[in-house]
Amino acid sequence: MRILIVGAGAVGGYFGARLARAGRDVTFLVRPARAQRLRESGLAVASPAGNDVVSPTVLTREQITDSYDVILLTVKAYGLAAALDDLGPAVGPETVIIPTLNGIAHIDQLQRRFGSERVFGGVCVIAAQLDADGTIRHLGMDPSLRFGELDGPISPRAQEIGALFTVPGFDVTLSEAILTDLWEKWVFLSSAAATTCLLDGTIGEIAAAGGEGVVHAIIDEATAVARAAGRPPRPASDRRTRSVLTTAGSTFTASMFRDRADGLPIEREQIIGDLVDRGRAAGLALPLLTAANVTLTGYEQRRTC
Numbered sequence: 001m002r003i004l005i006v007g008a009g010a011v012g013g014y015f016g017a018r019l020a021r022a023g024r025d026v027t028f029l030v031r032p033a034r035a036q037r038l039r040e041s042g043l044a045v046a047s048p049a050g051n052d053v054v055s056p057t058v059l060t061r062e063q064i065t066d067s068y069d070v071i072l073l074t075v076k077a078y079g080l081a082a083a084l085d086d087l088g089p090a091v092g093p094e095t096v097i098i099p100t101l102n103g104i105a106h107i108d109q110l111q112r113r114f115g116s117e118r119v120f121g122g123v124c125v126i127a128a129q130l131d132a133d134g135t136i137r138h139l140g141m142d143p144s145l146r147f148g149e150l151d152g153p154i155s156p157r158a159q160e161i162g163a164l165f166t167v168p169g170f171d172v173t174l175s176e177a178i179l180t181d182l183w184e185k186w187v188f189l190s191s192a193a194a195t196t197c198l199l200d201g202t203i204g205e206i207a208a209a210g211g212e213g214v215v216h217a218i219i220d221e222a223t224a225v226a227r228a229a230g231r232p233p234r235p236a237s238d239r240r241t242r243s244v245l246t247t248a249g250s251t252f253t254a255s256m257f258r259d260r261a262d263g264l265p266i267e268r269e270q271i272i273g274d275l276v277d278r279g280r281a282a283g284l285a286l287p288l289l290t291a292a293n294v295t296l297t298g299y300e301q302r303r304t305c
């Protein structure tokens, strides 16, 4: 089966390099500057799970000549619209698209564009970044991919893709409840981003400053939106979110906190803004998430003026 990885940044680079190393038929769809670097220097991964450099097949959008069996879509949310235009020629009747984006809005966009039957839900766990020299740096967390059909049972094609993606360097799980999984991750990530950006520190710093009550209140707001959408986090997920975001001494920050500190674009709209919009539409008052959204919108406005 032929795999197209769209984007060779932190997520696409890590998972794509592991698939390529295992001998899978992997092609990267990238933009011209990244293509040039990958062709010159290869794709380097620096990871506690093993450093590697692979030399994958690399295409830019005008070089797509055929469709692929599986497309792993790993662009940031603010690059999604352009990426959907670019990858269109790679989508055939049997193609399955697995997105790794956070939030939920991209699922509707993909379904509208390519048809529901071609879209899986996907949840990716890793803490990774793309360094200035083009290296994929795996910072922490055991890398994993979880995916499945949007409407439930594990299908034969999901099993086939699960086997294809079973390679050293990350875990793969097939899910019968990927929309619930996506909402659980969204509740966790939006709470993490709102907490660290609004209270402006690491989880350990916030705990030491007496912030635990505020953290729980932020999680309560995100959870209320998920409940209103019919996707409340299951108890194990709720316990994990509250534990990770209130652990004394933790150096954890959301990637949005780090991106803001580095002056980079952030996925505010998809991670916080969309949650606030859905909560308001359901009649919920969300003072803390709204405050985080306002603060981060201010950052975006300053960044672009």
Ligand SMILES: NC(=O)C1=CN([C@@H]2O[C@H](COP(=O)(O)OP(=O)(O)OC[C@H]3O[C@@H](n4cnc5c(N)ncnc54)[C@H](OP(=O)(O)O)[C@@H]3O)[C@@H](O)[C@H]2O)C=CC1
Residues within 6 Å of the ligand: 006, 007, 008, 009, 010, 011, 012, 029, 030, 031, 032, 034, 074, 075, 076, 077, 079, 082, 083, 084, 086, 100, 101, 102, 124, 125, 126, 127, 128, 129, 130, 255, 267
């Ligand atoms: N980093 C992490 O630890 C995690 C991230 N995620 C999620 O995964 C997604 C990807 O994140 P991440 O890998 O960190 O992001 P990065 O910014 O590191 O990588 C995204 C890559 O997509 C490329 N890209 C953008 N548009 C296109 C396009 N039209 N065609 C081809 N390539 C394109 C960019 O390339 P270019 O160099 O040309 O700009 C960039 O290298 C996000 O939604 C994020 O929320 C999920 C879990 C963990």
Ligand SMILES: CC(C)(CO)C(=O)C(=O)O
Residues within 6 Å of the ligand: 102, 124, 125, 126, 127, 141, 189, 192, 253, 254, 255, 256
């Ligand atoms: C929480 C984490 C690291 C999980 O993969 C993530 O997705 C992010 O911070 O963007």
